[in-house]
Amino acid sequence: MDADRRGAQFERFTRLNRGLHVVMIISFISLALTGLTLKFSYTPWARTLSHLLGGFESAGYIHRVGAVLMIGLFATHIADLWRRKHREYGSWRALIFGPDTMLFTRRDMSELIDSLKWFLGRGPRPQYGRWTYWEKFDYFAVFWGMMVIGSTGLMLWFPVFFTHVLPGWLINVASIIHSDEALLAVGFIFTVHFFNTHLRPEKFPMDLVVFTGRMPIEEFREDKPAEYEALVASGRLEEHLVEPYQPIVIRTVRIFASVALSLGFLIVLWIIYAMLFAYR
C-alpha cells in the first residue's frame, strides 16, 4: 500500500531502528553475496560474481567490512535496549515481560492457533498486537543467527588466535556451521521474511513501514487491531501520529527497497540453482 497519503500517520518504528534495518540490509546482502561465492565456489556464477566484486581478495574484504557493520549494529541494538530500559521501562523485567515484549507469550501461542484456524477458514483473523508471533520469530531468528554466524565467523577470521585454545578441527566444524547457518538465514530472510512482510498480497510489492517508520492509520488499525484499540483506549494514539514523508523520500526509499528485494531474490535463485544442479 502506498504510504504517501496526506494526513497524519502512525509511527511504528523509531529512527534508530529504521537506520539499523538499513544497515542490516546493506551488511546482510554484502555478506550473503560474498559469502555465497565462497560456499558455491564450484559454480561458474560464483567465479563470475567473485570477479565482479574485484576478485576473491576484495570479496573477502567486503565480507569482513560487512561483518564489522553487523557486529556494530548488534552492539548498537543492545545499547539501545539498555537505554530504553532506563528511559521507558525502568527495569529489565518491565522491558522483557511487558505488553510489548519480543518474547513468545501465551498470547502468541493462541494467536498462532487462531491464525492457522483463519488460514483454514475456521475463524476470523486474530486481533494481532504490536508484535505478531512471526515478527518475534524473525527477530529471534536474526538474534540467534548473529550469535552463531558471528562467533564462528570470528573463528574463521582469526584461526591462529582461536587455536591457541581450541583444537584445529573445530575450525572445520565452525566453517560448516557458519556456512549452513548463513544459508538458513539468507534463505529464510529472502523467502519467508520477504513474503511475510513485503510480498503477501495485501502488502505487495513491499511494505515501506520499516524504512519510513510510519503507516496510514487505517492500515495500522487493520494490521494490528489490538495495539490500535489499546492506544485508542488509553488515548495515547495522538502521541504516535506523525506527518508523512515527501514523495521524493518515498520514491528514494522505494528504489532502495526494490534493489534490496531484487538482490535477495537473485540470491535465492542462485542458491536454488547451486543446490539443485551443481551441489556437491
Add this chain to the structure above:
Amino acid sequence: MRLDATGISSLRGRPGWWTSRLPRLAVAVAFVITPVAATTTAFSQANDDCLACHEDRTLTGTRKGKTIPVFVDAKRFAASVHGSLDCISCHADIEGKELPHDDTLQPVDCGTCHDTIKAQHARSLHGRAVARGDPLAPVCSSCHGAHDIVPVRAPGSPVAPLRIPFLCGKCHEEGSPVQKQRDIHQDHILENFSESIHGEGLLRKGLIVAPSCASCHTAHSILPHTDAESSIARRNIAGTCTKCHAEIEMVHRKVIKGALWEKELHVLPACVDCHQPHKIRKVFYDQGMADSDCMRCHDRPDIEASSDGRSLHVSAVDLAGSRHSKTSCSQCHSGVSPSRVRACETIAAKVDCASCHAEVGQRYQQSTHGQLLAENDPNGPSCKECHGTHGVLGRIDPRSATFAINVPTLCARCHREGRKAAARYAGSQHEIIEHYTESIHGKGLTKSGLTVTAMCTNCHTAHGVLPASDPASSVNPRNIPNTCGHCHHGIEEQFQKSVHATEVGVTKKELPVCSDCHSAHTIRRTDQTGFMLDIMTKCGRCHEAIARTYFDTYHGKVSQLGYTKTAKCYDCHGAHDILKVADPRSHLSHDNVVQTCQKCHEGATRRFAGYLSHATHHDPDKYPFLYWTFWGMTSLLIGTFCVGGLHTLLWIPRALQMRRARQRVEAPAAPGAGPGAGAPPPAAGPPAAGPTEAKGGDRGR
C-alpha cells in the same frame, strides 16, 4: 751416467731386473775396488786392479744400506765397445784413490765422450724427467746397459732395431707404471704398432729397415708432438715420414700440391691425419682429388644435372666460409677416379656424412628421421635438410640454421601445424611451435635471446629423435626426469627422492613425470596464476578423492575463485620433494607440519595444524564431527523452511482475500483518482469494518 749395480745386474743377463730398480739409481752405489796402478803423479789403477776384486761373483757392496752385487764380467766387458777403455775412464772419481775404495761412487757421466747425445737427451722428455728427479725416468744405462754395451747393429744389443719395440715397451706397454702414471695420450701403443704395417715389417718379416720407435721419435731427442722441434710435431711429421717414404707427395699429388708440401704445411693435412700414428695400416686410401679440379666445372653458375636439371653449382664463397672449408670435395663425394678427365663420373653413392660423423650417423639411423629416410619416405629428413650442404656451419655460428635460436624455426619447417611432419603426427601435441614460442622456454630463447634455454633438440635430441612412446626416446616418460635434469639438475635430484620417482613410489598406477604437471610445450612460469590454479586439477588427475575434499575446504574453495595466495597442493606437500606424510622428512610430518602452516599463518600452533585441510562432511567414519554437524545444520534448515514455508502457503489465500476486499473498499472511495488521493479520515470506521465483513462473508460462503 752412472755405472753401478744396475749395470752389473744387466751384465748378469737379467733384463727387467734393472728397470724395476731404476729408482735406486738416483743414489750412487758403493764399489769396493782395490787401488793398484799408479798415476803419473802417484799410481794409476789398471783394470786388473779393479777386476782383482770385481771378478769375484760373490762380491757385494752397499748402497743406501742395502747389499748389492758388484761383480763385473771381465770377458763381456772386454767384448763390449768400451772394452779397450780403463775402468777409471768412466769411474773417474776413483782415479788416484786408495784401494779398496769407498762404498759411494759418483754416477758415470757418458757425456764426457758422448757430449752431443748427452745434450739431446737432456732436452728430451726423458732427460727432463731425469732432471725433475722422476724415479721412472730412463738414463743411458736404462736402454744401453753398463759394462756390456755392444754396437747398435750387434744382435745382442738392446737397442738393435728389432729389439727397440721391446726396449721401449718395457716402459710404454699397456699397464706399465709409465703408461699408467704419466701423461701419455696414445694407448695400446705396442699392440697397435705390432699390428701396423711398420710393426709387421719389423717384427714378423724381420726387415731391419722397417721403422721402429726410434725411427719416428728419434733415439735421444724424444719430444712431445706439441714441441715445435719434435720429429713428430705437425710441421715436422712430413719430414720424418719422408725419411723413408721419399717422394710420397707424388702419390698424394691430387690432394696436396707439391709446392705446398714444404712451404705451407699448416694448410695441409699431416700424414697422421689420415694414417694414424702406431695404427698405420697397409691399405690404399682413396685417391683424393684437388678441389680446384672439381671447381673447374662446379664454379659455373649454370651447371645442371643432366638427369633432372637440378643446379650443380657450388658456391666457392659458401664453401670457404663453411665448417668444411678444410675438407676436400672428394672426402665427402667419395668414389672419384682422379685418373679420368671427369673424375666424378665414377661417383655412385650419395654423400654419406657418417663416414666421418660415424657416431652421429648411427644415432640418426635409429631415429624416426633416419628410419623414414631408410624407408625412402619423402618426408624423412636427411642430414642436409637441417645442416645444409656446402655452406654447412657449426651450431655455434649464429648464421647457422642449427644455432640454438634458429632451431625452432628449423624444426617448424616440417612440424608447424599443417606441414608434412605435423600432418602425419597422431599424438596429442598440437600447435607445437606456437605453444613453444609462448612457453617460458620459447620466451627465454626468442625474447630474451638466451641460447642456453631449452629448445627442440635439448629435449628431443638433435639426431636421436624418437616418439615419446619409444622407450629409448629422450621424451619417453621414463627418461623425462633425466632429460629435464640436464638443465634442472637440482630439481631432478629432489624429484628422484620423492614418492613420484620410480625408484621410490610404490604404486601400480603410472607415476607422474615433469611434463605431467608442467606440460611439454606450454611450460609456464610456476609463479603465474594459470599454472598455480591448474596444478590442483593436475594433482587431482591421480589423487581424485583427496583433490575433491580439498575443494570442500577453505583453501580449495578460495583457489577455485581464482585466488592464488592460498595453500595449493604443493604449498603443503612440496613440489618436487613430495614424500609420504609418515616420512619424517616430509613437509607434513609431525615435526615439520607446524612450520609448513607457519609459511602462511604466522604464529600457527600445533593445535592450528590440527585443521583438517582435506575434510569432508560426507564421511561419517572419518569425520563424524563434521558429518553430524552438517546433518544437524541441514535438519535445522529443512525444518525451519518446512514450518516457515507451510505457514506462508497457508496464509496466501487469506492474504489474497484481504487484498481483494481492500480494493473493493478503495475503488468506490477514490474513483478516477490515484490511490494516494482522497484517503478517508483516520478515525473513520468503515475501513476496519470492510475486511472484517469480507472475512465474515468469505467464511460464510
